[in-house]
Amino acid sequence: MRIKDEEKQQALFEATIKMVNEIGFVKSSVAKIAAEAKVSPATLYIYHKNKVDLLVSTYLQIKKSLSIEALKGFQSDMDVYEGLKLIWKNLFHYFSKHTDYFQFTEQFSNCPYAKLINREEVDSYFSPVFELIQYGIDQKLIKNVDFEILHCFLVAPILHLANPTICNNFTVNNENVDIAFDLAWDAISYRNN
Amino acid sequence: MRIKDEEKQQALFEATIKMVNEIGFVKSSVAKIAAEAKVSPATLYIYHKNKVDLLVSTYLQIKKSLSIEALKGFQSDMDVYEGLKLIWKNLFHYFSKHTDYFQFTEQFSNCPYAKLINREEVDSYFSPVFELIQYGIDQKLIKNVDFEILHCFLVAPILHLANPTICNNFTVNNENVDIAFDLAWDAISYRNN
Amino acid sequence: MRIKDEEKQQALFEATIKMVNEIGFVKSSVAKIAAEAKVSPATLYIYHKNKVDLLVSTYLQIKKSLSIEALKGFQSDMDVYEGLKLIWKNLFHYFSKHTDYFQFTEQFSNCPYAKLINREEVDSYFSPVFELIQYGIDQKLIKNVDFEILHCFLVAPILHLANPTICNNFTVNNENVDIAFDLAWDAISYRNN
Amino acid sequence: MRIKDEEKQQALFEATIKMVNEIGFVKSSVAKIAAEAKVSPATLYIYHKNKVDLLVSTYLQIKKSLSIEALKGFQSDMDVYEGLKLIWKNLFHYFSKHTDYFQFTEQFSNCPYAKLINREEVDSYFSPVFELIQYGIDQKLIKNVDFEILHCFLVAPILHLANPTICNNFTVNNENVDIAFDLAWDAISYRNN
DNA sequence: GATGAATGAGCCTTCATTCAT
DNA sequence: GATGAATGAAGGCTCATTCAT
Structure with missing residues (x-):
């Protein structure tokens, strides 16, 4: 069994912020965020229940x-x-x-x-x-x-x-x-x- | 050539604000705004070049x-x-x-x-x-x-x-x-x- | 305003039956049915609320x-x-x-x-x-x-x-x-x- | 080499039937069947070559x-x-x-x-x-x-x-x-x- | 043998916009 | 001018399967 990758978690955090700042919530799709984090869109859903959860937890972490x-x-x-x-x-x-x-x-x-x-x-x-x-x-x-x-x-x-x-x-x-x-x-x- | 309908213009203005406030930019689609304004999506494009133009001109008007x-x-x-x-x-x-x-x-x-x-x-x-x-x-x-x-x-x-x-x-x-x-x-x- | 196209309706009906028979419900995606009917996936949603509605109404029509x-x-x-x-x-x-x-x-x-x-x-x-x-x-x-x-x-x-x-x-x-x-x-x- | 677990085998058999009956073939994913059987999706693939094999062998066993x-x-x-x-x-x-x-x-x-x-x-x-x-x-x-x-x-x-x-x-x-x-x-x- | 992490492909649906009337 | 029909592209999310431990 592989273990959850702390680096991926962090990459998603950074990618979310970067995309949202560059192109806004409206155009920041899951696909783009995942690509920016160099991760599959599906992987994102291992770390977050859905897109909103990703955004909310990013906010809280900041x-x-x-x-x-x-x-x-x-x-x-x-x-x-x-x-x-x-x-x-x-x-x-x-x-x-x-x-x-x-x-x-x-x-x-x-x-x-x-x-x-x-x-x-x-x-x-x-x-x-x-x-x-x-x-x-x-x-x-x-x-x-x-x-x-x-x-x-x-x-x-x-x-x-x-x-x-x-x-x-x-x-x-x-x-x-x-x-x-x-x-x-x-x-x-x-x-x- | 009929004249552009001032009422429709205003309805779109109000509908845009209402939808954006209720569900945010992310979920405010042209279709929803048009429906709220009781107007066809196609009509919206008579009054505005595109969606962004609708939003920007709403902002400026306010x-x-x-x-x-x-x-x-x-x-x-x-x-x-x-x-x-x-x-x-x-x-x-x-x-x-x-x-x-x-x-x-x-x-x-x-x-x-x-x-x-x-x-x-x-x-x-x-x-x-x-x-x-x-x-x-x-x-x-x-x-x-x-x-x-x-x-x-x-x-x-x-x-x-x-x-x-x-x-x-x-x-x-x-x-x-x-x-x-x-x-x-x-x-x-x-x-x- | 264009009028709803009876031919498209019928094409969707036939395409649904054909696909479901050939590859089953499991693999009959909306995309495949629409393609078979020579129609955009989006068009399907003008005639049917969702995929299930398409299947159910096809059944009832038969x-x-x-x-x-x-x-x-x-x-x-x-x-x-x-x-x-x-x-x-x-x-x-x-x-x-x-x-x-x-x-x-x-x-x-x-x-x-x-x-x-x-x-x-x-x-x-x-x-x-x-x-x-x-x-x-x-x-x-x-x-x-x-x-x-x-x-x-x-x-x-x-x-x-x-x-x-x-x-x-x-x-x-x-x-x-x-x-x-x-x-x-x-x-x-x-x-x- | 440990021996294949007869209990897991049986759990998968029962889970497959339960899920397929409850939600149908269309929505019965490997993940859901595995979860129902309290087993990892990966484990399922030890017992069955793929999803179809799982279904077919379940049928034959019945x-x-x-x-x-x-x-x-x-x-x-x-x-x-x-x-x-x-x-x-x-x-x-x-x-x-x-x-x-x-x-x-x-x-x-x-x-x-x-x-x-x-x-x-x-x-x-x-x-x-x-x-x-x-x-x-x-x-x-x-x-x-x-x-x-x-x-x-x-x-x-x-x-x-x-x-x-x-x-x-x-x-x-x-x-x-x-x-x-x-x-x-x-x-x-x-x-x- | 057993597992949760990982993924590209594909799912259903809605999008912004244009067409045809 | 006004409209509902029409659409290719893209949306969020889940899929069957494999990887690494």
Whole structure:
């Protein structure tokens, strides 16, 4: 008996992302993805129940790895400002390094496949961030407004600026990333003037 | 020669949006869209060169109407804060009223069809906003940072908060919209402490 | 607008029977049937909802035409012996003339597709025969036994003898058909010795 | 070298019959049959050259066991009437006990797989019956007509009445079986009135 | 002997588009 | 202009069979 080939699994993961980014969900057929992964279409079905399962699990795998990278170096006793800035920079770094992964998830979250995701589970990967924000609110460092508002000022700008499909006039470098964070911080933090 | 039927045109527009929102680009076939519009597939080709043309022109039509609504009541001599707030509220209002249009464009902009759009043209619909921001910078009311950064803090949060696919715990009402704008304003405006 | 083509319909009917007889249900793909009918696979789906519908409606059409041929020349006031003999001969004649139709129905009735048929409806095509048998019973010309037993002695032998797949040593000619009917008659009729 | 596992062999035999009866030849894939037998598809190929071989040998095995059961208690010096009646009852008994085996063979004999069977060989299993009929003819107890006619009146009714796919209004019990045999006997025997 | 992995070929069906009326 | 019929190509998926362990 042959054993399941980890390389094929990985090749399918990469091929899926590549094809979806290059030609979109609409034209990314199983045949093309399999060809890109140098695997038979039938083989794909050993690793995934069907096409949707392939796409969903690709998405989840990216989100998982993203959450790990996002929290790299983070400690729960960090200063709120420092903590959020670290995560902000980690996210930009991840998106710059894995533009392809990022593009895939953005396309995914904006199409009906998104409904197939258990949002709570994915959110749980990022719970330390949520806790940090809550701590900031409690400490009156962060405005006490609807959580989604805070969350969106901390996340949406990154997704926007790092996304070359949407925003192609922006250069992601240390300076710009720092500047952008300052805007985010000004948005959410208490002014004590 | 009979004249092209304005009603059919409109029916196709609405059907396209409905189908794409319900089942996504992937499964929205010409046949289904035509059926939804109560029109023959062949008829669709009288109004549009091909499927892509149908989608692209649907997108552009929405963007056009969006820009008109966004600028409703705006005057070029407006105060920067007031002007931006007006537009901010107009946008939220439009997205709440036309959730379906909005969803369509979000799905569109995040998939490869977006490459087919002449971005400059669409941006030109919104040029008064850009000019207002630039004026704010010149007047030292708004931070003098990369334009994309400012732009994204003014737009990305709206797209995030108003999008039920992404953000379903947020209630769009006057109070929340005002609060959110204050965060945006704090993000982009000069602090003079 | 083009109109539905009666010839294509008929070509599909014949092609289905031909393929199923030649290579069986297992290997009779939609592609092969369509090719045999000189029609695109897609065209088949204009005339039939799916493959099963094609097979079922082919079966029903044959059964309908069979019932018409079987009852040709039959009158309700006929002598029981003469009536049954007429039908018996009509059936043999039909099966000899349309061996292909016959083979198709036999293969169909013995496989799970048969479950999809509304038996009562098909039986209703043959109701005059059933009434004649019942009349024979009432007149004490035919044994008063379970109806299925009578029915099977009147039908099963024909299906057996006329079926070249099962019975290839038998020559269907007038003499043999008459002889066979005498056996059937002896089976079902009262002996008054 | 380990020895072939008799249990696996048997499991495949049963699984084949079960699947073919439940979903038909068309949908009975090797994978499904193997799964039903709790065996790997690859294992199946140790016991059978290919899929067709599996089906054919399943058919032959049933036919063999059928012939044994059919002739149980039969002796070559039996009275013609008694002999035929014994076999008639044995057949009904077998078909009632092994409805699944029976259904399989009926489906098999009516589809192109039947061509792969060496008919003479299968017939040879039943040669005592044929000899008995011939003896009956010689003794002028049985009509001297084409052998296939006699054969079909002795066999076709059983296959018809015992087959729930074709005939579902008939109750197989001792009384009905006896009555049916009387019809068969009346069909084939000389009348001496 | 036994097995799950692996596969090219083929399955049924739907696709975007054009034809003929 | 409007339409349902028509289609070759391609869609997702499963097939019978073999491979490698």
